[in-house]
Amino acid sequence: MSAVLAQALHLFEEYVDLPAPERERRLAALAARDPSLHAALSALLACDEADAGVLDRSPAQIVAERQPRADESAEDDENEPDRRIGGLLGAWRIERILGRGGMGTVYEARRDDGQFQQRVAIKCIRTGLESPELAAAFREERNLLARLDHSGIAGVVDGGIDADGRPWFALRRVEGEPIDAWCERRRLGLDARADLLLQACDALAYAHAQGVLHRDIKPSNLLVTADGRVQLLDFGISTRFNGPADGDAGAHLAITPDYAAPEARQHGTQGPATDLYMLGVLSYRLLCGHWPSRLHSLRELVPIAAAGEPEPMDRLIGDDDDALARQRGFDTPDALRRALAGDLAAVALKAVAARPQDRYPSIAEFARDLRAWRQHRPVGVRRGGWRERARKWRRRNPAAGAMFAALAVVVLAGAGAIVWQHQRVQREVRASQGVARLFAATLGSATQSGLGSAPFSSRALLERTERELRAMPLDEQPGLRARSLATLARSYAVLGDYRRAETLAEEAQRALGAEDDRDGFVAVTRLSLLNTQARYAEAMRLARERLDELDGRDDELARTSQVTVGAELARAQWYLARPRDALATADGLVAQARALGRGHEELLA
Template sequence: MTGDTGRHIELFTGAVQLPPEERAEFLDRACAGDEELRCKIEVLLNSHDRAGIFLEEPATWELDETRLRVAAGEKPGDRVGNCRLLQQIGEGGCGVVFLAEQEEPVRRRVALKVIKPGMDTRSVIARFEAERQALALMDHPHIAHVFDAGATASGRPYFVMELVEGLKITDYCQRHSLPLDARLKLFTHICDAIEHAHQKGILHRDIKPSNILVMTGQDGKPVPKVIDFGIAKATGGEPLTDKTLVTSWGMLIGTPAYMSPEQATMASAELDTRTDIYSLGVLLYELLTGATPFDTHELLKAGLDEVRRVIREVEPVRPSTRLSTMAAADLANVAKHHAAEVPKLIREMRGDLDWIVMKALEKDRTRRYATTNALAMDIARYLAGDAVLARPPSTAYRFGKLVRRNRLWFAAGSMVAAVLVIGFVAVALALKREQGARQEADKARQQAEVDKTQSQQATRFLKAMLEGVGPSVARGRDTRMLEEILAKTESRFPVELAGQPAVRADLQTLLGRVYRDLDQLPKSEAMLREALELRVGLFGEESEAVTDTLIELGYTLSYSSKGTEAETIVRRSLVTRRKLLGEEHGKVAESYYVMGSIFWARQDIPEAEAMLQKSLAMLRRLHGDKSALLGDSLMGLGCVRYGQKNYREAEDFFRQALDHWGDTLADEHPSKILCLENLANMVSIQGKRAEAVPLLRQVVETNRKVHGPDHALVAKSLHSLIRVLLPMGKFDEAEVAGREALAVAGKAWGTTREESLMILRDLINALLHQRKFEDAERLFADLLPAGQELTPEYSGLLYERCDTHAMCRRWREAADDAVLLLKQSPESHEHYLTLAPLLVQLGDLAEYQRLCASICGKFGETKDVFVADRMAKACLILPLPALDLKAVAAMAERAVNDGSKEVAAPYFQFCKGLAEFRLGHYEEALTWTRRAADGPFREAKAGAFTVLAMAEFKLGRLEEARAALAECDKLIAEQLPDSEQQIGREWRDWLIIQALRSEAKRLMEGEAD
């Protein structure tokens, strides 16, 4: 807080009584430049708005009675689907596995896995279904097959899979004393299975011995089966589940001893197939040595932070070192289970196997094997006696491998070589060939110099021409003209540059960059790949020209959402540039900048920051403030600070970038436009919206100038402007911007795209605040014609239409929309509270009774205080004899106890008082409603006075009852709409108050029972 708690509560109380459009001006005067105080009050206002209009929270809604009872859980003898359960054979954190007999389509024994009773939370169901879908996607002999799937009578998912009657892989190897070669061959089968999963777009993320079962096949050979994809992650486009599946930030996914360093960072966005390769490396380590690289028990005793540190930073010892440092008894035991002598076992482990395991266990995933297939192939090379790729490829090592594979051949060859070495004729011929080669090399160098000169001349000419009509200053027809020029230029390459590959490579690199600026990414990528091939052929892999093309290709791939390949390519450029140009060079700084941009696009914020800081520091050391790339690095760091929610530093970096560019970069340059929009967003986030508005208007005008009036970027920048104008209460300006944005969006995307619908919602919001209900309805009619089947993306608009009908007192139309909303999103508690007061207003008491019964069954155990309060309130509008009042009162009790420190506590107190009144506890009702009546919220106060009046009447105190009802009438007359005025967005509260007020009047007039 600001240090003055009373001050911010006083200001909040004053602001909340004002209409929304007047609050900004009030806070401007009251806060007097104290941004921190203003932000705190705005948070309280938002919280109040949530309480007042009952914000949406996820839930589920079914009237099926089987979903309202708690399942007792399955047991042997029960039937699930077409299976009869025989016995329980396993149990995990959230699932139970049974041995079952499937009776159709074929009779066989299977494993049936079902979620435990009580564990069927949304996240558990989502993970369970993810495993089910992951297994169903795959068809591999070493992955357990899925035969069937469904849900039990109580709604808990299950699936039927192949029964794997085997041992975990480490136990199998120990029990059968498998020798080293047999273990490696078994391991390659597992690699094949995981490679199959990766090709299907699935990561396992929990590879460990207990998830790999091995049984003996009919031919006596071991047959491994990979199971338990319970925390699998889809890496491709195939969704694993349509349930919400979220890996919480701060939750370790996997088993610590087998967990990769990127898993230990607890950022699931960083995971890819190389995560499974690390876990396979741990498994291979254990198969070879009998132990994991880090002791599991010691890891778990150390605590979470130490577990993460060890996995990320501590290098494990090599397998051969682990064996040689074991106690003698332990080493003898390991050798016994390998069916080998101790010296031989250590000797076989040392060298190639060490290299293979340690490459799989690299902390930097870019240095691991790229695929599981590559790991399996290296093991196959070891078994065949070939050189493995994991080992540094020295000539002596490769030659030694060749000799060991072909001992007899080399013995004979050595004798022949000894005879040939004696001959001087071969030496003379070799000298002559060398002289000829030198002459050819000189000619090639001379031609290369000519090509280079021609290339530089042609490139300078074309570059000067393109800069005159470049994409940053193109307009409408100019852009199409530029594309035509590029196409004609490209078509002349094969004929006119047939003998000048260096010139062609230079021009294609330039054209690739221009195509990227024009957002023609496939053309850019094709052009740059061809240029790269030409330059590698001309100058070799390690050349400066090749690094230039690699950088451009990396840019294009990152824009094409091919971040992994882009990172590999730019790292290749960085390594070569540092080798050729040294550690301190402008092009090295450029490589760091591009790497940072790629990491930012992938939301790897720590890596992005490290690379961009290196780029910025090097550019300043080399060029001071004169580098053109300096502004891009500053803007990149601004984006990083935004990702870290450090908005003030982000703003500072964006301002530095704009100051650096100054007049040297045209206002129409894409980088400058983007930086200006980023700056506007930063000042808006910090509450300085008045400062953001002119910046965003400048962005809108520049986008119109650069791209034309109907471009998608114009619609996006207009939408950003609307989002700033609405909370400022400038609804008329927001309406003007919204109408233009909607028209542009319709031309750029069509009216059904998500961006268009978001603009439409904000436009309708501006209209509703101005009470232009007819205009809002016309927009609804155009987009949601009568009788049209509504799809989920329209639910936000349907909600706005329901609000519009209600604010215009068209209760039947509002109720029809509320029914549609509930049908479309039965998990939303807000839709129940939307429908309940409408049914009361329409007098549809039977449907209201059914709705309240459903609410009790669905939300009776909710822990969310806001949901508990709102659902209890929805059920207490009218006295319902058949309602389970104790269940409703329990929700009200939970809200008032657990939410006592919430800003919305007076709402909870009103609801609690109403619940006590319905139970006939009139003194308790008075206690709670008096507290609510003393609070700052007008709706809670008005409702509290109605309950006070009825409770006093029931206690025989007629004068006090009449006084309380008079206070309610006075509050409604002064602060709430009367029966003739239009109602605002608080119409739900208004209907509840009106219903309670009518009940109180009937009670006092003797009309009630």
């Protein structure tokens, strides 16, 4: 049995025999002092009045059954009259209730002094819960919010004291809906949900940098506006890092239990790690739709639930979670499990570790790993193997993978062209297939090891490939030999060895001999290397020579080559401080690429 329930049962015998007026007075005082204990005791008293057989059921069952549903609370709030509505607080005319919390009421108000028009949200102490401690808490919240100036935090606009001496303050009005409702209504995928969490991290990290804790991170305190911006609200029980810890012995019980960290629930301990824990629980709810442990939401009612350790998100997804998976853009629960497993599950699990010292050191560190997952980069909390790192590298650099594939296609296309030549068909086919196998094996190994991130291994692969290429009998296939050497030149350039790359590119040009570089592969390789080495004048001269050679040809290869060579010309013009020439060249290239028609979208891009 939890301490709250035990204390409620102890007070039940005292309160149940009190006269109704005395009981209501003492309950109101208890609500201001200890909201959780007040809720548990009120549930027991209500069951006794209804003759519901209190002794026949467990305290946990009674309290659980008597918890008001959100829709019931909202309906009661709408029907309950409030004397503040229609009145003035400072320059503001109160129009309606926006919401009620455990200790405060938030109203919508408009400026009514004739100076200018503005709408705000005004927060006041909830009627019937007035106390010096609560008034001090409101003043502290107002002072803390006044220190925060961040686009993701609803800041203070005005404040004052009402006619009864109670503090109030006006906040920037935020039109939005809770972050979980926003995600569910739009059926957002994991990436979009993670982006919203990163916005929340930025706002909370800023507050921590100012020495301010929030202490009540939950969906209703993170609203998303129509343009997708997250706004952090309600620092109602916030505090400074080094503020008075014992000013209110029961203050920590006002937090939301389902999101509160174990040390905050049990001992009232607060710090950046407790805010991080709540953000971690929110991450579980948004990403996998479950609590961090299977008994998480029952731990206030069932004592054994507190012993449940958090589990990785993918393990919480059951085979019956079809609707939850579809809500996140997946066809099956298994597909959602695979998307959550690995880095994302590890990042969220570290944020909700039971011990504060096992969590991330800060919100910023949590955000850094979450952002790394979004960018397909390794996360700090989990180091994957080389295969996983290579897969992430390919996802981050799709253009590089496309370049490798394009090089292999060029070699294979060369082999296909040679097949049709008379008197050397068989030899050329065997030579082309040998080169294709050689490069496919090399590029495959280099891709798996992360070309460029392991330079010694990658260079060894290229050197071995070059030796094997030179051993092949390609003297009768000058075009294939030239393309192969140009492919090696581009690979050396990826490693940053431009001298070797340029030597191979020049050798490729010589290898062509009298054969025409019809698709411009060798010429573009040389141009790209010159531009990469800032030899722009040479690149511009060579590009013009190549374009002159192509002038008059009207076949598709020539038109394609004109675009690729022209792109290098524009690049050289730009870096030679001739931007108008470069832009004019680029405009002409766009028109030429569009004229090529369907199948050339990548070239146009």
